[in-house]
Amino acid sequence: MPSIGVGIVGLGNVGSGTLSILHENARQIQEKLGFELVVKAICSRSLAEREPAVARLFPDVLRTTRWQDVVSHPGVRIVAELVGGTGVAAEIVSEAIRHGKSVVTANKELMAAEGPRIWDEAIRAGICLAMEASVAGGIPIHAVLREGISGDRVEALIGILNGTCNYILTEMERRGEPLDVILAEAQRLGYAEADPSADIDGYDARSKLSILAALAYGVRVLPSDIYLEGIRRISPMDFSYAHRLGHTIRLVGTARQTDAGLLLAVRPALVPLSTILASVDGAYNAIWVKGVHGADTFYYGKGAGPQPTGVAVVSDLMRVAREIVNGSPERVSPFAHDRLREYAPISIHHQVRPYYLRFRVVDRPGIIAALAAILASAHISLEAVLQEPCTNKQDLPFVITLEPSSERAVREAVEKMSGLDFLLEPPLALPMEPPLG
C-alpha cells in the first residue's frame, strides 16, 4: 500500500486543528483513500520553546523551527502552508514548489494577491496546489465551484465571508449594544484580533471575494480593485429601522454579472429577513450562488476556527494525495478555470438598488423638504420616511428609503446633503439586497 508524506508548516489555530484531525481520523482517512497519509515533519517557531500538545501526538516525526527543513524533506510530498500572510508564506510556497512538493494552503491573502502566479509555478513544476481552507473555512465552496456545479454559469453570488463581522453584527442586533462594546468583548473572548481592521474594515472578506470571483467567473481581480466598505458606521438603531423594513444588516460580498460587466463589492447591506441569508447568525459564513441553469444553491458553515478550517486542510491533503498516487498532478485548477483573465470590475457607480439612507439631525422644520429636494434634483424617487419614537431633538435619527437608484446618483445626492447644517454626520447609505431566487 502506498503512503503519502505530509509536512505541516505553522502550528497556530489551523495547524493545530489539522494535526488533531489527521491523528483522530487516521483510520477513516485510510478507509476513504485506500492508502495512508503520514505526517513526516512539523515546523513551528513555538517548537523552540515548549512543544505544543498536538505535536506530541506525532512523536516520531521531524520537528523543526526552520520551514526550509520541511520543504526540502525527502519524505514530504505535500507541504501544508498554515503560516498566513504574504511574507514568509510566499517564500515557503514557492520553495516547496521548487522542491517538487505539492502545496495545500489556507492563505486567502496570499492566494488573492499572488495565486495565479503561484498556480503557474505549480503547473510548470507538475505539482498540485489546493486552497479549500482559504475561503469560508468550514464550507467546501472550492469543491462546489471547481467541480460540483462547474457545468453551470454563475449569474450572481452573495457571501457572508467574515465570521467576526457577522458575530459583531448579530450581537448588536440581538442586544442593541454599539459596535465598540461588542468588539471589545469579542477581543476579550479571542473572537476578534487586537487590531480588528482586517475584519471590520472588510479587507479579509475582500480577499475572499477576489478568490470567489476567480472560481465563479474565471477572472483575476486584485482585491484592491474591489469596492470596499466596512461595518464601523453601523449602529444599533440601524437594526431597528432594518427590522421595520423586514430586513437585517450583514456585511456581504457580492459578485454579479451585469450587462455592463462584473460588479464586485464588499459592504454592509440590508438583507430581507424572508431569505435564508438572514438566518446566518454569529460566526457562521454562507455563500448563496445564483446559477443561470441550476437556480439558487446555498452553502453554510463555520467560517473559521481550528477544527472547521482543519477539515478543509485535511480534505485538501486527501485530494492532493489521490492526485499524486494517480499521477495526475494538474487535473483541475484551484481557480476552477484553466486560465484566469485579468479583469477590472466595473465601477460600483453602476449598481442599481433600493437604498436605505439613515440620518442623524438636529430637529427643526423643513428637514424632509430639504432632503427631498436634493433627491428630486438627482432624479431619485423617495419610497418611504421612517422615524422611531425619539425625544432628543438635538440628535434625532430617521430613515428614508429610496426606490431602485444608481449608486452614482445616490452618492451625488449624499454628497450634496453633507453640506446641510442640520446633519450631525454624513448620511449612511446602505443598499438593500433583493430577495434571493
Place this chain on the structure above:
Amino acid sequence: MPSIGVGIVGLGNVGSGTLSILHENARQIQEKLGFELVVKAICSRSLAEREPAVARLFPDVLRTTRWQDVVSHPGVRIVAELVGGTGVAAEIVSEAIRHGKSVVTANKELMAAEGPRIWDEAIRAGICLAMEASVAGGIPIHAVLREGISGDRVEALIGILNGTCNYILTEMERRGEPLDVILAEAQRLGYAEADPSADIDGYDARSKLSILAALAYGVRVLPSDIYLEGIRRISPMDFSYAHRLGHTIRLVGTARQTDAGLLLAVRPALVPLSTILASVDGAYNAIWVKGVHGADTFYYGKGAGPQPTGVAVVSDLMRVAREIVNGSPERVSPFAHDRLREYAPISIHHQVRPYYLRFRVVDRPGIIAALAAILASAHISLEAVLQEPCTNKQDLPFVITLEPSSERAVREAVEKMSGLDFLLEPPLALPMEPPLG
C-alpha cells in the same frame, strides 16, 4: 486540443436539460476544461416520432432509438444514462462499462439498489462512474461528501430529499388545505406524478438516503432496510399544533451515528422553526451535515427539474472527461469510500426523541386520564397537552407532547391506545428533531 465524446441516453426532463446546458455553456465548459466536450450520439424512444427541439441543437450527431448504438459508438467515451428505473437502465450502464465507456447517471434507484456492484464493474473495466445528479439534483452533495469535507467524520445528517413532498407540505402549511387537494393540484401542474407513491410514501427519499449513508459512512445499506413512513397522515391541523410548539413539519431523511450503531430513517418530523432547515420551502431540497470536527454545514438548492439536475449531469461529464484526459480513471469512488461495508442499520426502536402525539377523539370525560395512564405504564413522561379551539365534540383533535422517549416505548403506548373506543383513528406519532448545532 483533445476532445471527449459524450453519448446521451434518455431525452426526458434530465436529458433535455443536460443537452440544453451542453449547448448553451459550450464555451464556458471549454474554458474551464481546456478541451471540448462533444456530443456524439443521442438516444431516445421519442426520436421515432417527432424530433425534440433540444435534439435539433445538435444537428450532426447520431440519433437513435436503440441505446445499444450509443454504448457501442466508437466516438463516445462517456455515456450519460438518463433513463431512470432499475430495468433497462441497469442494462445500459453494464453494457456501457463492458464497452469501456465511463458512465454518468442520475439514477438514484439503480445506484441505491446496485451501485456497489456497478462500481465493482467500473473498477475492473478501468472506467469512471459518476452520479452527482442521483441525490438532491441541484445540490452538489456528492462533491461535498466525496472531497469537500472528506477529512471529517459525519456524526449526523438530516436531509429534505424529496421536492414533491416538501412542496405539498409547505402548501398545506401556507394554505391550510388537506394533502389530497394539494396533491391533486400538484399533479395537474406536473409537480407530482400520476402515481404519487414514490414521492409521498417516501420511497424516493429512502433511495437517496441509502446513497447518502454510503457517502457519509462508507456503508452499503439496502433501501428496504431503512425505516420508512410517508406523509399521507399529515393534516393541516398538524401544522397549527406544530407552530404553537415553535416547529414546522417536513419529511426528513436522517442518519445518525449512535453508540449502538447507525440509525437511518425517512419520516415526517417536527423541525424547529428556529433552525435553517425550517426555511426550506417549496420544491427545494437541503442537507444538513453535522461533522465531528467541522461542526454544522448546510447545503440547499433545487431538488429536481431539468436544469438543476442537468447542471449536476454536465458537471459530472466535465469531471469524468478530466479523469479520462488525465488517464486516472478511478481516483475517487462515487461512494466516497474505497470500499463499502455491508450494513444493516439498527432498529428505529433505539431512537430517543421528544415526540408529538396527535389524537382525534369523540369528546367525553376521562380521555386524558386514560391516555396518561397508558403513557405512565410505558414509563413515558408527558410534557404538555395542547388543544386548539374546536366546537365539534364528535371529532376533537388535540396533541400531547412527550419528553425524550424511545421509539419502542412510544410505539407500545400507541398500540395500547389504539384499542380505546373514543379514538377516531390511531394516534399520529411524530418525532421532534432537536435544534441543529
